[in-house]
Amino acid sequence: MNSFPTESEGNTDDAFRAGFIAVVGRPNVGKSTLLNRIMDTKLAAVSPRPQTTHVRMLGVLNREAYQAAFLDTPGYIGRARDEMDRRMSQEGARALEEADVAVLVVEPRTPGDVERYFAEDLVRRGIPAIVAINKVDSVAKEALLPVIEAYSRLDAFVEIVPISALRSDGIGLLMELVVKRLPEAGPMFPPDQITDRSERFRVIEMVREKLFRLFYQELPYATAVTIDEWVDESTNHGGKTHIAIRIHPEKDSQRLILLGKGGLALKEVGVQARGDIETLLGKQIFLELWVKARPQWRRDPAFLRQLGMAD
Numbered sequence: 101m102n103s104f105p106t107e108s109e110g111n112t113d114d115a116f117r118a119g120f121i122a123v124v125g126r127p128n129v130g131k132s133t134l135l136n137r138i139m140d141t142k143l144a145a146v147s148p149r150p151q152t153t154h155v156r157m158l159g160v161l162n163r164e165a166y167q168a169a170f171l172d173t174p175g176y177i178g179r180a181r182d183e184m185d186r187r188m189s190q191e192g193a194r195a196l197e198e199a200d201v202a203v204l205v206v207e208p209r210t211p212g213d214v215e216r217y218f219a220e221d222l223v224r225r226g227i228p229a230i231v232a233i234n235k236v237d238s239v240a241k242e243a244l245l246p247v248i249e250a251y252s253r254l255d256a257f258v259e260i261v262p263i264s265a266l267r268s269d270g271i272g273l274l275m276e277l278v279v280k281r282l283p284e285a286g287p288m289f290p291p292d293q294i295t296d297r298s299e300r301f302r303v304i305e306m307v308r309e310k311l312f313r314l315f316y317q318e319l320p321y322a323t324a325v326t327i328d329e330w331v332d333e334s335t336n337h338g339g340k341t342h343i344a345i346r347i348h349p350e351k352d353s354q355r356l357i358l359l360g361k362g363g364l365a366l367k368e369v370g371v372q373a374r375g376d377i378e379t380l381l382g383k384q385i386f387l388e389l390w391v392k393a394r395p396q397w398r399r400d401p402a403f404l405r406q407l408g409m410a411d
Contacts, residue, residue, distance in 0.1 A: 117282040118167040119200030122227075124192055126214050127175025129205045130234040134265040135159050135172040138275065142376065143295055143302065144172050145309035154184070155408050156191040158296045160289050166279050167287045171195040176214050184398040187409040194410075196221070201281045202229040203274070204257070208239045210250040219256035228281045230259040232274055237264040299381065300327055301408060306376040307345055307389070310369045315357060323358075324348040324397055324407055328390070337386035343377070345387070348394040355393045366391060 123131045132144035139159045157172040173195045174188040196202060204218050211219070222229040231251050236244060244262055251260050259277045263270035295302075304325045311323060326346050334342035347366075349355050359366050370389050378385055397403050405411070 115284040116165060116167075116286060117279055118169075118285040118288055119282040120169045120171055120195075120198045121278055121282075122171045122173065122192075122195040122199035122202045123205060124173050124196065124202060124218060125175065125205040126207075129175070129207050130265045131172050131175070131205045132157070134203075134205060134232065134234065134263070134271075135170055137265050137268055137271055138170060139294060141294070142306065142380075143297070145305040145312070154188060155410075156195055160294050162287075162289075162291050162294075166282060167289065168275075168279060168282065169288060171198065176218070178214075182398045183401060184404060184409070187404060187411070190410070196225060196227065199227055200283055201278055202227045203232050203278065204229055205232045205234050206251075208233050208236055208244055208247055208262075210247055211254060215251075216254070219254045223256050229257050230261060230274070230277055230281075231257045232270075233260065233262045234265055236262040237267055237269065297408075300330065302380060303327070303343065303377050304345070306380070307347075307369065307373045309376075310372045311347065311358070314365070314369060314372070323350075323354070324394070324403070326406065334386065340384045340386045341381065342386045343388070345389050347389060347391045348397055349391065350393065350395055350397060352393045355391045358391045 123135060125131055132146045135144055135157065136142055136146065138161060143159050144157045154174060156174075159170040159172065161168040161170065173192040176192065177185050177189050180186040180189055202222055204215065204222070206215055219229075233244065233247060233251075248260050248262070251257060258281065261270055261274045261277060263274055265271070304327065307325050308323075311325070324347075326348065327343065328346050329342065329344040331337075331342040333339050336342065347358060349358060357365070358369075360368075366389050370387050374385060374387050377387065394403070401411070
């Protein structure tokens with residue numbers, strides 16, 4: 101169990117605090133890794149590929165003195181190429197509309213056009229914003245000073261915090277600063293709720309994560325995952341929960357990559373995903389994976405809604 105956040109972090113008075121925190125930034129800067137570290141559980145898929153996150157993911161951290169509702173968002177997309185890109189961009193915009201605080205996750209380099217865009221947008225919205233400079237374990241400490249100075253000059257952020265989400269460094273301080281900015285308010289969610297996503301959605305995320313980790317060089321992020329069947333205590337499978345999952349690449353050539361020689365590649369996806377799913381559900385499962393190409397699914401509004409992407 102992580103040692104952060106403590107019950108009283110960021111709240112030394114008697115007032116209970118609650119609010120939404122939008123986690124925004126470029127693709128692949130570590131937003132989902134940060135959410136998983138804060139929540140101390142796997143909510144969002146994490147992989148080396150950009151744009152692993154397709155939809156907004158809610159993580160509710162409940163403590164005695166506060167309730168912090170984090171909204172993990174897809175990475176910033178400058179120009180939408182299709183319907184899926186458009187919806188991913190909307191997910192980020194909606195999160196900022198709801199946010200009481202924003203955390204801009206960046207890599208340890210000076211601000212680029214995307215970071216300047218966020219700075220201007222956050223000022224315009226009037227949202228207290230914190231920069232979390234992630235992956236600081238990948239650079240020398242002296243290299244951070246010009247990065248911190250550059251973000252300070254943007255005059256758009258109330259705090260700048262170096263962190264390593266992968267190693268859990270600096271997360272406690274980040275939480276302290278976030279909670280301090282939350283409004284005084286009552287809880288928004290029941291104390292036992294940690295997300296608004298179903299177990300089925302989280303199972304899909306676990307399979308997607310293994311796909312991208314195993315095929316991150318060959319497989320584009322245009323690969324969808326759906327559940328065909330879910331039967332608890334299946335009599336046909338020794339009383340285990342039977343879960344049949346279908347993977348939807350856009351091209352037949354990608355289908356062949358996913359299957360691998362003799363189906364061994366797909367079998368490895370199942371082996372790796374099964375352990376995470378059984379931990380989540382707390383029981384043994386019988387997992388089946390199928391692959392069927394679905395051309396142009398990124399442009400199909402009905403299918404995108406099925407994946408949980410709002411209009």
